Amino acid sequence: MKRTLALLLGLLLCGALAPAQATVKLATLFQDDMVLQQGMEVPVWGTAAPGEQVTVTIAGKQATAVADVNGQWMARLPALEAGMPFTMVATGSDNSDTCENVAVGEVWVASGQSNMQMPVSGVMNAQREIRAARYPGIREFGMPRTVSVTPRRECKGYWEPCNPKNVVNYSAVGYFFARQLHRDLGVPVGIIHTSWGGTPVESWISRPVLEAEPTFRYLTANWDAAMQNYAKAVLDNAKQMSAWQAAAEQALAAGQPLPMPPTPTVPDDPRNNPWLASGLYNAMIQPVVGYAIRGVIWYQGESNAGRAYEYRTLFPAMIENWRQAWGQGDFPFLFVQLANFMDTKPEPGESAWAELREAQLMALRLPNTGMATIIDIGDAKDIHPKNKQEVGRRLALWAEATTYGKRQEYSGPLYRSMEVEGDAIRLHFDHTGGGLKAKGKALTGFAIAGEDRRFVWAQARIEGDTVIVRSSQVAKPVAVRYGWADNPVCNLYNGAGLPASPFRTDDWPGITAPKG
Numbered sequence: 001m002k003r004t005l006a007l008l009l010g011l012l013l014c015g016a017l018a019p020a021q022a023t024v025k026l027a028t029l030f031q032d033d034m035v036l037q038q039g040m041e042v043p044v045w046g047t048a049a050p051g052e053q054v055t056v057t058i059a060g061k062q063a064t065a066v067a068d069v070n071g072q073w074m075a076r077l078p079a080l081e082a083g084m085p086f087t088m089v090a091t092g093s094d095n096s097d098t099c100e101n102v103a104v105g106e107v108w109v110a111s112g113q114s115n116m117q118m119p120v121s122g123v124m125n126a127q128r129e130i131r132a133a134r135y136p137g138i139r140e141f142g143m144p145r146t147v148s149v150t151p152r153r154e155c156k157g158y159w160e161p162c163n164p165k166n167v168v169n170y171s172a173v174g175y176f177f178a179r180q181l182h183r184d185l186g187v188p189v190g191i192i193h194t195s196w197g198g199t200p201v202e203s204w205i206s207r208p209v210l211e212a213e214p215t216f217r218y219l220t221a222n223w224d225a226a227m228q229n230y231a232k233a234v235l236d237n238a239k240q241m242s243a244w245q246a247a248a249e250q251a252l253a254a255g256q257p258l259p260m261p262p263t264p265t266v267p268d269d270p271r272n273n274p275w276l277a278s279g280l281y282n283a284m285i286q287p288v289v290g291y292a293i294r295g296v297i298w299y300q301g302e303s304n305a306g307r308a309y310e311y312r313t314l315f316p317a318m319i320e321n322w323r324q325a326w327g328q329g330d331f332p333f334l335f336v337q338l339a340n341f342m343d344t345k346p347e348p349g350e351s352a353w354a355e356l357r358e359a360q361l362m363a364l365r366l367p368n369t370g371m372a373t374i375i376d377i378g379d380a381k382d383i384h385p386k387n388k389q390e391v392g393r394r395l396a397l398w399a400e401a402t403t404y405g406k407r408q409e410y411s412g413p414l415y416r417s418m419e420v421e422g423d424a425i426r427l428h429f430d431h432t433g434g435g436l437k438a439k440g441k442a443l444t445g446f447a448i449a450g451e452d453r454r455f456v457w458a459q460a461r462i463e464g465d466t467v468i469v470r471s472s473q474v475a476k477p478v479a480v481r482y483g484w485a486d487n488p489v490c491n492l493y494n495g496a497g498l499p500a501s502p503f504r505t506d507d508w509p510g511i512t513a514p515k516g
Helices: 002-017 126-131 172-185 207-212 214-253 279-285 302-326 352-365 388-403
Strands: 035-037 042-047 053-058 061-066 072-077 083-091 096-112 135-142 158-162 189-195 295-299 333-336 369-372 414-421 424-430 446-449 459-463 466-470 479-482
Touching: 035 189, 042 083, 053 072, 096 135, 096 172, 135 172, 172 189, 172 295, 172 388, 207 214, 207 302, 214 302, 279 302, 295 388, 302 333, 302 352, 333 388, 352 369, 369 388, 424 479, 446 466
Parallel strands: 035 096, 096 189, 096 295, 135 189, 295 333, 333 369
Antiparallel strands: 042 072, 053 061, 053 083, 061 072, 083 096, 135 158, 414 424, 424 466, 446 479, 459 466
């Protein structure tokens, strides 16, 4: 043991006395097989000796930076053209760091909870999809799931080209979205996958944003209290163990039986909990911030369904938080509306999941956002529906139309306005492309109410690009709801085969509305 300690001490001393070596190193995101964003400035960063000049080169382009006093540097490459493979080199005074098989194309961040985390191995027809996954131009960076109390600059993970071996663990939604873009745009596509099942939206928002809004502050305050309680419990346990140790030593010296040791009562460390407010932003978003991207795809909301009204402000705050952090303006932010789930109810009623879908629908008020409606491909018994192929396709429809300029219908019908016509209500919609259609013999999923706010099932029929709703039980209707349930039976589509988003025309307080 003494010899080992002496050897370690000697090595440490030699290291301390040896001259410092300037070592240029790229951040983890920049590695073999990565995808860089085409058509815009590309920040590249890493570490070097303080004051060291670093030059980054790729595809005939270069950029130079000087490391600051902490050894951090960032170079900004001019816009690159799509293609592959390339070699990128970061060169300093004494060494260089090289990335091989680099692709340039479209880069998207894929984030959220378990339905984004769900791998390709878990989808329908998984083995067939895996065998066919031979797209060297598609790559995924898989972010390990970790939590942090403070923002991190670095992360772990690897870029992996798409092949049957690697695709097994890809985000299924991310993969099918990337595959559609890759096929239609003809360029490489990179997915930065950073998700964690079962997590609420506040875990993905920075602490300054949560603290800036009074109604959000309780989220950070609760976790601060949990950490204080944890620290107190650890200290109390240490004191109890110390007291027991002293008593045990006295008992041994006196030849008496040992006292019973205390039972530890230390709770789980909140610093490791993925529900920690801002914990996933710090560990799984902040390290990615600044990497040139085209946009974000997002699938989350199940964990916030019980606080759906709060989600109306939390979710847009997260979108704006990420956009401000990246500094790329209002980049595309495309999200998935919650699928149908749980038992079908025989009568119209209230639903927290319907209110969460409404909160997601409201987020479309932000510029350059898009929503894939999947109210028709869920599973009553499984919160993780397996048809992720269609989820990815519907997200890609939004991206291709609104980001890449492809002329196509990309959304199902979205409610726009209503008017009362005697004993009926006429509904108007956007995105009726190809005409409104009922998928089945009769239009279903509509409920109507009068001033008593009691909803009953209604008869509905399509008239042009409108829907007329009435019921013999409601002589003077004032409001209509469509698909307003956890797992609604509803069948309004447009000519592109895309389902209408659930909606309501009223704003009566729901079951997740703040009390008082």
